[in-house]
Amino acid sequence: MHKRIKLTIAYDGTRYCGWQIQENGITVEEMINKSLSGLLGEKICIMGASRTDAGVHALGNVAVFDTHTRIPPEKISYGLNQRLPEDITVQKSEEVPKEFHPRYAAAIKTYEYKILNRTFPQPICRLYTHFIYYPLDVEAMQKAAAYLVGEHDFKSFSSIGGQTKTSVRTITALDVEKEGDIITIRVSGTGFLYNMVRIISGTLIQVGQGYRTPESVQEIIEKRDRRFAGPTAPPRGLTLIGINFTGNDDKIIDMGGQV
């Protein structure tokens, strides 16, 4: 009898062409499939919860796969980490019900977009933050963020290329915080459109720069047109923090340590 195993996965997205397998470069999904197939001696194809873009990082992306292995579920992480490169680490492996699918299970996803806001870039955080030397007005960004919380049609905040039928989504929380030189946009929701977090971040940055008023965000939502929102902020600032499955078929996941 096969078992369904859930993996919680952290990665540095810098050198990957995103999560999803594609022809033009190496991806996180591909690296995990290869390592898992080697470890278990079966051909494994994982199903991921979030297909992060090229250059985007994760502390807790989630994937599942089916296997006949006799390795205890919680031990798979150890064997897998010995085969994976240093920039991908499985944080947890566990058995889940066979009907559990991370893309269709009810869940809250949390992302953080980090901005380094100071006179000069800081080399040791260059890969995980978006550098802006122009001082940002955090209070204005917080005001603007408030308009986005709740259920809205986020069509203005979505790149073409998304495959979903409706662009209505619910943002359950959206906070902007500053600590030292780092401004963090932390957003949680039940689902996100293609590039949605990066377009929200790009729009909030323009509010912080004074190019837009906080109130203008309300108008952008109403326009339902991508051209009215700000630019798509660069991928390096974005990290998928974790996915909290809210259904009864799964328990709340550990998001893993944060730095």
Place this chain on the structure above:
Amino acid sequence: MHKRIKLTIAYDGTRYCGWQIQENGITVEEMINKSLSGLLGEKICIMGASRTDAGVHALGNVAVFDTHTRIPPEKISYGLNQRLPEDITVQKSEEVPKEFHPRYAAAIKTYEYKILNRTFPQPICRLYTHFIYYPLDVEAMQKAAAYLVGEHDFKSFSSIGGQTKTSVRTITALDVEKEGDIITIRVSGTGFLYNMVRIISGTLIQVGQGYRTPESVQEIIEKRDRRFAGPTAPPRGLTLIGINFTGNDDKIIDMGGQV
């Protein structure tokens, strides 16, 4: 008339063979010399305060050079950063008295050694922390650290290859703190022997693992023999935070933002 210019420099040491120019690979000193010579149109050879090892990072290393340029001293940083690669950034440029030499001026240097202490590595901080899965006893490390503060002969904590005549140094502060999964060993002193901070860190890690008692550090100091101390901890965990020049010939430097 020439001027003496002081640079405060941050870098990610990952891909460099350390600070000092050598034949076998690229170094931070070499990159700055090339960029400065190109910017100013004169051949520049900087004099650095701290010759950090391969893989060691800095938020605030210091170097000086002499120039006839008409570029205002504080503007040199902007021009230089446009020529430097993304993993080296000048945080400040300023004119200093002509007799100021960063290696001989009285100064307190501060280093941090960061340990990631959790079950699995975290990809996004792998380049800037040393990963240890075995839980460390931070309290024991703090007790051990107390023995090292003050003026001592640190011969046991020095690798061969150092060029100094005496191995007596003064540690003005040595703190061990844990925040989340990160243990930080923060050490300040008037000067350090070759590999001294990494050998102190390697020894404190062994105390944290229970291989040594805190009290044994006193014995290690008294032995004045490298073989009695712990191993040299890996370079990636080490960052030169800043150098505080204490003489009257220079003011306290800004250490730059920390993450």
